[in-house]
Amino acid sequence: MSRLSAEWTKFRTVPGWLRGTVIAALMILVFPATGLGGGPPEHASPIPIGPDGGPVSAAYYFVHRTLTGDGQITVPVGFDGPAAPWAKAGLIVSAGPEPGARYAAVMATGGHGVRMQYDYVHDRAVGPAGLRWLRLTRAGDTVTGEASADGTRWTPAGSVRLPGLPATVRAGLFVACPPKVDGLGTAVDAATATFGPPGLTGGWAAGDWTGEQVGAGTATMGGYPRGVTGGFTPVGDGFTVTGAGDLAPATRNDIAVAASAADLLFGTFPALIVLVVVGTLMITTEYRYGIIRTSLSADPRRIRGLAAKAAVLASVTFTTSLAAAAVALPLWLRLVRGLGIYVFPAAPGTLLRAAAGTAAMLAITAVLALAVGTILRRSATAVTTVVAATVLPHLLARTPFLPAPLAGWLTTYTPAAALAVQQTLTRYPQVDSVYTPAAGYYPLSPGAGLAVLAAYTVLALAVAAVLLRRRDA
Template sequence: MTGAWPAGEWAGEQRGAETATFAGYPRGASGGYVPEGDGFVVTGSGDLAPATRGDLAVAATPGDLLFGTFPALIVVVVIATLMMTTEYRYRLIRGTFSAHPGRGWVLLAKAAVVGGVTFVITLIAAVAAMPLWLRLVRGLGVYMFPATPADLVRAEVGTAAVLAVTAVLALAVGAILRRSATAVTVVVVVTVLPHLLARFPFLPASAARWVTEVTPAAGLAVQQTLIRYPQVDTVYTPANGYFPLSPGAGFAVLCAYTVVALALAAVLLRRRDV
């Protein structure tokens, strides 16, 4: 020990989350120190690596607090689909196209409305919910994995963007299929169901990674705040909150599906007789 040290008695204490199992600390183990000569002999055991989701039985991430995304997705899908299919059901689509013969522009206008309104409303909800849930969960003593302010903003804005783009996807599928029940079922199956199957241990790890890479459910990677540590060997699966794609790449997959669906819907609107 060198340098200027403050005068006073040396003291020591066991560090961690004050639980015997935190980050792999053996149950029943204890540490300590005793003076010896000009120094100390320190004893103890534990894991100096960063804690991962598999290390802690009770813990949460900021992304977990946005669990309302799933019911919100279903509501958004239903509303966005009905914006198109209701006009076919009640034969109002003829009046719409008579007022504006440009069918592609009608589709884009509807997409802008449903996407914009969804984004604003869900962004307000996410920004209001995140700090409230963070304070509540921490007050209950649940360990919260750390996240930077930038990560929190990305999760909030990204959630609103995913819901908005999914609404546009549902609108496009509604224009393609023209039947409410069928269109809602298709969009829910390709967006909500894969993520639920991957987040809960219903699928093998390889299948869970696959469905969160190639389906529109990949967009929910925007909520990921956990870090993959190359020096830590653990189970990095969607069920543990680790998505195979980065937030940007996952959102790009969702956007690609939406663009393709919009393009197909525009072509069919021009070719089919209403």
């Protein structure tokens, strides 16, 4: 305990060290202001919000009739030519005409077999692409999907309950095709499918089928490729339908002007540089002025001294950084929303993890700098080494123009993997998009990313301990 007390006294009596941790905390708190613009465009398109409160893509071409009460629709379906892997053609029951309304659908896809999906975020694999007959049954507020290869033997796709489903709904055929990933961006796409004669039972309205593009003009509707329009054409007793858009959770790439909570922690990067300097100087200053001899004379157990320095540095850094992040997140979230900028929702537990994870990342990085300073014993060399190993990969990984494989490598195998602790966006397996660190998506989980940084730090501390024991002061 005496060595810890001595190191704490030393830390707080050196103005630059304590001041550095305070400056780093202020950077976390204040730095988001540098990235704020004038808010969204004057005529921003509305963002559809799904039943769970998150943004969704809710656009598709819909050929429908009204269904009152219970009913069933059965139809054969197939794509006309090659289709994108997540192009969708199938049957849907929608709770309302507005984008973001509850729905349940069974569908064939271009490359992922038959699926049962509902309320945008829920996806269930049903069977292979050979199941080309689809059936959807409504009974009260429960919708059941089935698929078949021959229209005789049926494979259950699942039943879902849609709370609040009105007595009269719109139901029928739909086609959607999300934008395709094109390099570091996306390009609009469309798909065409042919439906056989729909078999109807139950309370279907008489009359002709009606076709419309759902979700036109919404922020998450990418549009159609040049020269292609959505529509349907009767073919015998069936239809050919061309559609674009998607029924799925919205990703960062789907909304032109949006932010995530992690964007408001951008002050982490300048704070990281300051704390690297503090962590390095905490040991290299002693070597430079010969104070290390006094420290070792007072307690010749050198490893214990290094451990005490690391404990004091980590504790102070974690405490000040956590306080700054805990204040910065709710403060800036409120201010950004007040500017009219859409912010992807994040649960309170997720925000708490992002704040605590940011503080842990900064504390561990400061200890890494202490270890490297112990190894190299020269301030400039040690600071340059740690900045090159930690801050530089962080900044490169967040560069929008960096190739996705390289960004993924940097955030998997370098200390920049710890950035994953700030992730507040969800990557959905049923949505192809640009999932890169620049967009707020990381290849590792928050815990795994922090573990990579911790492993580098433990290794550096082990090397520092060996050298400290063997070398002369």
